[in-house]
Amino acid sequence: MKILISSCLLGEDVRYDGANSAIAYTNSFTFSEKEKFMDILCENEIYSFCPEVSGGLSIPRAPAEIISAKKPFMVKNEKGEDVTVNFLLGAKNTLDLCLSENIKVVLLKSNSPSCGNEKIYDGTFSGKLVEGEGLTAKLLLENGILVFNEFQINELYSFLKKCNKSK
Ligand code: SF4
Structure with a gap:
């Protein structure tokens, strides 16, 4: 199966701080989860993609948060610069690739x-998380694409096994 994965989870240094969030090297995951992740990589066709870089933002870049999660969307970085267009373009590019x-x-x-x-973070740059989706995840979900995060590897793994069995 074809699976698009956030580039930072695959170890690419595309995050705002120039680092990555590689699952393979992060202590937050058990050995079993890392093993399943490696199986997913080996058994599927993987597309690595970073919406923010695709939307024209640099590495590194100032961290950004969603100020308005409803239309009209508003995303600003820590310096107060409006980066909404970059986030929307990144979301559109991700959807275009999926389609x-x-x-x-x-x-x-x-x-x-x-x-x-x-x-997502609540838009105050205070580290507070609230329920909600990032702009790319939201657009993909609205278009019927299944979205998992890195703490749902077990769910993704089981889903893929079921899909393979039903073939
Ligand atoms: S936009 Fe997504 S893929 Fe790119 S660095 Fe942020 S979390 Fe990772």
């Missing part, structure tokens, strides 16, 4: 203003 390559499942980084599928 053109027939990708129906994605694994995105949690809590990101682009990739988060359950929680």
Whole structure:
């Protein structure tokens, strides 16, 4: 199956701080979760993608948060600069890739203003998380694409096993 994965989870240094969030090297995951992640990488066709870089933002860049999660969306960085257009473009580019390559499942980084599928920071740059989706995750979900985050590897793994059995 084709799966789009946030580039930072694959170890690419695309985060705002120039670092990555590689699952393989992070202590937050058990050995079993890392093993399942490696199986997912080996058994599927992986597309690495970073919406924010695709939307024209640099590495490194000032961290950004969603100020308005409803239309009209508003995303600003820590310096107060409006980066909404970059975030919307990144979301559109991600959806375009999914549609053109027939990708129906994605694994995105949690809590990101682009990739988060359950929680995002509240827009005050105080580290407080609230329920909500990043702009890319939201657009993909609205278009029927299944979105998992890195703490849902077990769920993604089981889903893929079920899909393979039913083939
Ligand atoms: S936009 Fe997504 S892929 Fe890019 S660094 Fe942020 S969380 Fe990772």
